[in-house]
Amino acid sequence: MKNKRIVWMLTAGLTFGMLTGCGGEEKKNYEFKTVLSKGKFYKGIEIEIFILKNNKKRNFLGIAIGTKNGKAYQRNRAKRIIRECYSSFENNIKDGNSVVILMNKKFEIKNIKFSEVLKDMENIFLKAEILKKEDEIWKKYVYI
Numbered sequence: 001m002k003n004k005r006i007v008w009m010l011t012a013g014l015t016f017g018m019l020t021g022c023g024g025e026e027k028k029n030y031e032f033k034t035v036l037s038k039g040k041f042y043k044g045i046e047i048e049i050f051i052l053k054n055n056k057k058r059n060f061l062g063i064a065i066g067t068k069n070g071k072a073y074q075r076n077r078a079k080r081i082i083r084e085c086y087s088s089f090e091n092n093i094k095d096g097n098s099v100v101i102l103m104n105k106k107f108e109i110k111n112i113k114f115s116e117v118l119k120d121m122e123n124i125f126l127k128a129e130i131l132k133k134e135d136e137i138w139k140k141y142v143y144i
Helices: 029-038 072-092 114-128 134-141
Strands: 005-011 014-020 040-043 047-053 060-066 097-103
Touching: 029 047, 029 060, 029 097, 040 114, 047 114, 060 072, 072 097, 072 114
Parallel strands: 060 097
Antiparallel strands: 005 014, 014 060, 040 047, 047 097
C-alpha cells in the first residue's frame, strides 16, 4: 500500500472507494460504470467482483457498497476488510486489470469476517485466472 492514496466518491446511493497509483489518476463515476457494464462478473458468498482488462501497467481497485446494506460504520468496516483482503493479493495479481468489488445485497453486513472474505476473494481470483503463476512471482525475488 506504499505510495497510494485513497479517493472516495459518493454517487447514486453507493459509496465508492478507490486505490489509485502514485500517478494521481483518479477513478471517476464513468470508469466505475464501464467496469460494471463491460467487465466480467464473478459471484461469491459475501462479495461480487467485476473484472475488466485495462491497457495500463497497474491495477485499479474500486469498492462499492450500497447505502441500504447497513449504517455508515458498518459499510466503512466492510470496506476496510475488503481493502485489506485485496492488499494481501495485490502483489500476486497480473497487471492491467480494473477490479470493482461489491457487497452481496443478501448478505448481512454486520456478520462480515476477514477470513471468509479472504477465502471468497481467493476463489474468485482463481476462477477469473488473474493470479500470477508461482514461477512469475518468484522471478521478482530470485535473480538467475
